[in-house]
Amino acid sequence: MRKQRNKFDEEHEEHIDESWLIPYADILTLLLALFIVLFASSTVDKEKYQSIMESFKSELTGTKIESTNTGLSVKPSDQKKEDQTPKEPPATQAAAPAPSKDEIELNQLKEKLAKYVKENDLDAVITLQDTKRGVEISLKDVILFDPGKAELKSSSFKTLNVLVGLAKTVDNPISIEGHTDNVPIKNAAYASNWELSSARAVSVLHHFESKKIAKKRLQFVGYGEYRPIYPNNTKVHKQANRRVNIVILRKA
Structure with missing residues (x-):
């Protein structure tokens, strides 16, 4: 009887294998990142969306983004140039015909x-x-x-x-x-x-x-x-x- 009890105690004292939690956590992290990207891309313009996708691709594949203009926001200097773009002057009224x-x-x-x-x-x-x-x-x-x-x-x-x-x-x-x-x-x-x-x-x-x-x-x-x-x-x-x-x- 003592021999059987020792065997039970040994089996009970063994730890449950938790190695599966690591890949599971990675998957959850990637899914969270994916939903964040999808949410962000629904509220930004085309240029911002492209920047996000390139950043996301770089993080997943480990490739380097060559462009220095990528990111979530437009560079302040670019925005300033857009604001300073001269507007077309209003159409002038047709000149009165010369007297006959x-x-x-x-x-x-x-x-x-x-x-x-x-x-x-x-x-x-x-x-x-x-x-x-x-x-x-x-x-x-x-x-x-x-x-x-x-x-x-x-x-x-x-x-x-x-x-x-x-x-x-x-x-x-x-x-x-x-x-x-x-x-x-x-x-x-x-x-x-x-x-x-x-x-x-x-x-x-x-x-x-x-x-x-x-x-x-x-x-x-x-x-x-x-x-x-x-x-x-x-x-x-x-x-x-x-x-x-x-x-x-x-x-x-």
Whole structure:
């Protein structure tokens, strides 16, 4: 009986073989490293991922990484260069087209007209406008006609001749347009303000034609009382509405 008990005690006292724990721990370590790499690679850019994989390969295989730029983060100097890369300047607005020859000539004509009006103190009877149609010269009837008449006063020739001379510096069409107030005409020569406004426009047209303005450039129209610039409610407004407009038209 004693011999059997000794044998049992000897077997019980033997240590369990733990050599398998070493490779098991290595496997767990590698798995942990693998999961860390997978997690890190899911949150970095392509360059960082490549660096991680190369580092991991070096550790597992013992090979040397030749590149000195590998690692988890971009070099500060590289990041600084990226930040300092000049941005493209914002697209500039398209330059406005250069004015046409016609526009240049009309602008020069308007400047000359404005100078003449100012130098001769004609601001009260002649006004200038640059409109979509062209350069519009508006002359009150008092500078051109006696009340209710369509014959040009001799005193108007000086001003008209200056306008003719300036009109010759361009070859644009010219529209001559007569206007009246709303007071009905009271003489037998004209049946209505239409006839009076038309007759006055024709008188100016004939004067231009007599000074060698080409006939094909000239046209006239009588608007009567139907295109006033002010309500016909005062003497001043009525006088302003009685006018002849000479429009140097823009070319089509």
